[in-house]
Amino acid sequence: MPSSAPLRVLVTGAAGQIGYAVVLQIAKGDVFGNDQPIVLVLLDIPPLAAALEGVKLELQDCALPTLHGVEAVTDEAAGFKDIDYAFLIGAMPRKEGMERKDLLAANVRIFKSQGQALANHSKPTVKVLVVGNPANTNALVAAKYAAGKIPEQNFSAMTRLDHNRAAAQIALKVGVPVGNVKNVTIWGNHSSTQFPDASHAKVVKDGNEIDAISAINDNSWVQGDFISTVQKRGGVIIEKRKLSSAMSAAKAACDHMRDWHFGTPSGQHVSMAIVSDGSYGVPKGLVYSFPVTVDGSSKQWKIVQGLKIDDFAQSKLNATTKELEEERDDALAACEESKQ
Ligand SMILES: NC(=O)c1ccc[n+]([C@@H]2O[C@H](COP(=O)([O-])OP(=O)(O)OC[C@H]3O[C@@H](n4cnc5c(N)ncnc54)[C@H](O)[C@@H]3O)[C@@H](O)[C@H]2O)c1
Numbered sequence: 001m002p003s004s005a006p007l008r009v010l011v012t013g014a015a016g017q018i019g020y021a022v023v024l025q026i027a028k029g030d031v032f033g034n035d036q037p038i039v040l041v042l043l044d045i046p047p048l049a050a051a052l053e054g055v056k057l058e059l060q061d062c063a064l065p066t067l068h069g070v071e072a073v074t075d076e077a078a079g080f081k082d083i084d085y086a087f088l089i090g091a092m093p094r095k096e097g098m099e100r101k102d103l104l105a106a107n108v109r110i111f112k113s114q115g116q117a118l119a120n121h122s123k124p125t126v127k128v129l130v131v132g133n134p135a136n137t138n139a140l141v142a143a144k145y146a147a148g149k150i151p152e153q154n155f156s157a158m159t160r161l162d163h164n165r166a167a168a169q170i171a172l173k174v175g176v177p178v179g180n181v182k183n184v185t186i187w188g189n190h191s192s193t194q195f196p197d198a199s200h201a202k203v204v205k206d207g208n209e210i211d212a213i214s215a216i217n218d219n220s221w222v223q224g225d226f227i228s229t230v231q232k233r234g235g236v237i238i239e240k241r242k243l244s245s246a247m248s249a250a251k252a253a254c255d256h257m258r259d260w261h262f263g264t265p266s267g268q269h270v271s272m273a274i275v276s277d278g279s280y281g282v283p284k285g286l287v288y289s290f291p292v293t294v295d296g297s298s299k300q301w302k303i304v305q306g307l308k309i310d311d312f313a314q315s316k317l318n319a320t321t322k323e324l325e326e327e328r329d330d331a332l333a334a335c336e337e338s339k340q
């Protein structure tokens with residue numbers, strides 16, 4: 001039987017394709033547990049009000065014991081009121097032929113407004129996951145406009161999909177189930193400059209835990225096809241489906257929030273894009289993907305320190321840093337232009 005007070009969980013873009021895939025997983029307990037009641041708040045834009053209402057009705061029809069309420073709203077003030085967790089998915093996805101940069105100016109304004117809404121209406125303890133692209137820079141913008149009310153440590157952007165993709169590629173290469181792979185790392189931006197890093201990963205093979213690098217035994221793959229496959233996977237999905245990834249993105253969003261809520265398993269790290277504190281020489285303030293562990297009782301993440309970064313890895317970290325600095329500058333200029 002559900003025991004504690006309901007958590008208010010906001011999903012923006014809830015009438016969209018990731019939204020449709022994510023709400024059931026959240027509502028049935030995959031993220032916050034089978035005994036944690038929740039109220040789902042679905043937010044989308046006014047032209048999507050009827051579709052949003054349809055999602056709400058379907059959720060009611062799922063008859064889920066953990067779902068104590070569903071609210072469908074098109075007004076930010078109502079959507080962000082008193083929320084505990086926010087899945088910020090609502091934004092334009094890249095279509096075939098579009099560059100990620102084309103999204104920046106349009107989407108960044110959404111996150112300025114939502115940063116302000118978080119500051120004005122949400123609980124100061126709210127934990128925020130930005131999925132909408134460019135996710136890292138959108139999170140930077142939301143954190144900036146919520147500053148003073150909500151700690152920057154409460155903002156994150158999603159690189160868990162890249163993390164899951166990297167683990168899956170290693171599992172396929174080694175010939176083990178993906179559950180036998182842990183501690184891959186995604187560094188930097190959720191974009192094609194990200195650095196998927198297998199060098200600290202472990203694999204259980206034939207009953208023994210060994211370094212992934214030894215299990216793979218193919219350094220040119222680790223420094224070549226492995227990296228480019230993960231970097232370009234989102235684009236390949238768009239090319240094949242003519243739509244941006246949704247099922248895998250929704251699953252990754254749930255993984256990210258579950259680990260933030262309950263903590264990471266002992267001896268394991270995950271990848272989260274969070275506000276840099278200067279670790280590994282990454283400029284402070286950039287929203288950058290790092291290897292992190294999370295303590296489930298405090299719900300605080302910590303960057304894993306002391307991982308060896310060789311010259312090859314450092315050049316990859318530098319490239320994604322450079323892109324994030326450019327995105328930050330473009331985004332802040334776009335925010336200045338939008339006088340709301
Ligand atoms: N970080 C990641 O790993 C990752 C992975 C996949 C997709 N994405 C991104 O997630 C976003 C959503 O993708 P999708 O496929 O669900 O797109 P979609 O077009 O199917 O849905 C987006 C929804 O957001 C809504 N929306 C737009 N502006 C809004 C606003 N201001 N407030 C609330 N809702 C708003 C739209 O009306 C639409 O219903 C895209 O930006 C996509 O690129 C990120």
Ligand SMILES: O=C(O)CC[C@H](O)C(=O)O
Nearest residue numbers: 094133233234235244245
């Ligand atoms: O637009 C893209 O290139 C990527 C879309 C999405 O973020 C993904 O990773 O699948």
